[in-house]
Amino acid sequence: MASALTLANVSKSFVNTEVIKGVDLDIAQGEFVVFVGPSGCGKSTLLRMIAGLEDTTGGDIVIDGNRVNELPPVKRGIAMVFQSYALYPHMSVFENIAFPLRVEKLPQGEVDSRVNGAARVLQLESRLQQRPGTLSGGQRQRVAIGRAIVRQPKIFLFDEPLSNLDAALRSEMRVELMELHKRLGSTMIYVTHDQIEAMTMADRIVVLSAGEIEQVGSPLELYHRPDNLFVAGFIGSPK
Ligand code: ADP
Ligand code: MG
Numbered sequence: 239m240a241s242a243l244t245l246a247n248v249s250k251s252f253v254n255t256e257v258i259k260g261v262d263l264d265i266a267q268g269e270f271v272v273f274v275g276p277s278g279c280g281k282s283t284l285l286r287m288i289a290g291l292e293d294t295t296g297g298d299i300v301i302d303g304n305r306v307n308e309l310p311p312v313k314r315g316i317a318m319v320f321q322s323y324a325l326y327p328h329m330s331v332f333e334n335i336a337f338p339l340r341v342e343k344l345p346q347g348e349v350d351s352r353v354n355g356a357a358r359v360l361q362l363e364s365r366l367q368q369r370p371g372t373l374s375g376g377q378r379q380r381v382a383i384g385r386a387i388v389r390q391p392k393i394f395l396f397d398e399p400l401s402n403l404d405a406a407l408r409s410e411m412r413v414e415l416m417e418l419h420k421r422l423g424s425t426m427i428y429v430t431h432d433q434i435e436a437m438t439m440a441d442r443i444v445v446l447s448a449g450e451i452e453q454v455g456s457p458l459e460l461y462h463r464p465d466n467l468f469v470a471g472f473i474g475s476p477k
Contacts, residue, residue: 323382
């Protein structure tokens with residue numbers, strides 16, 4: 239299987255504190271990988287380095303065979319969806335989704351076809367002329383995902399995208415995201431501190447603790463054969 243993303247000895251220090259400590263990881267094309275770990279363990283920092291929003295202190299980030307450490311975010315073929323989806327309240331849903339394409343100055347025909355395609359996948363077709371303020375929380379999150387889809391990224395990064403939603407909506411969106419992954423076949427990296435999300439969504443789970451990888455494996459591998467007590471405790475295998 240071709241490699242979509244390779245992290246080779248990636249590290250990050252803020253002032254004197256090393257918050258990512260030599261992470262090695264290889265992600266295959268089309269994989270759905272979940273980064274899980276307690277708050278403050280470095281999940282967002284790792285994602286932000288992959289996206290190019292944060293410089294690495296050391297190591298290499300390789301996307302599709304190319305080292306991208308010096309490439310700006312827009313050139314990396316990556317789209318990131320955040321927890322606090324900053325939609326523009328004065329713009330229609332259509333223009334919110336189209337926004338990154340306007341920045342790239344794509345022709346109107348291409349904008350129309352990409353936005354309509356994303357709206358179809360996300361079942362937002364009937365909402366395109368509404369303002370975000372008139373939508374439910376789940377629909378607003380879908381608009382934020384639509385904004386990522388229209389960029390046709392090689393890799394999607396999700397940073398705790400569901401943590402602002404209530405429990406029922408969260409489980410509905412989990413299913414929707416997994417269907418989206420199946421439909422698009424894109425590589426997706428999904429960050430969460432929620433063990434249930436990790437266990438139900440991942441092809442492979444990466445368990446992080448204090449800036450280091452504790453274990454990488456399928457949900458069942460981690461559940462039945464945790465390498466250590468931290469992983470066992472986190473994934474919730476009965477001991
Ligand atoms: P997570 O997303 O897993 O909760 P983060 O990646 O946000 O963790 O943070 C990892 C560590 O790095 C934390 O100790 C946090 O305080 C620190 N950190 C994150 N961003 C900065 C920054 N810009 N300056 C200084 N320290 C930071
Ligand atoms: Mg975070």
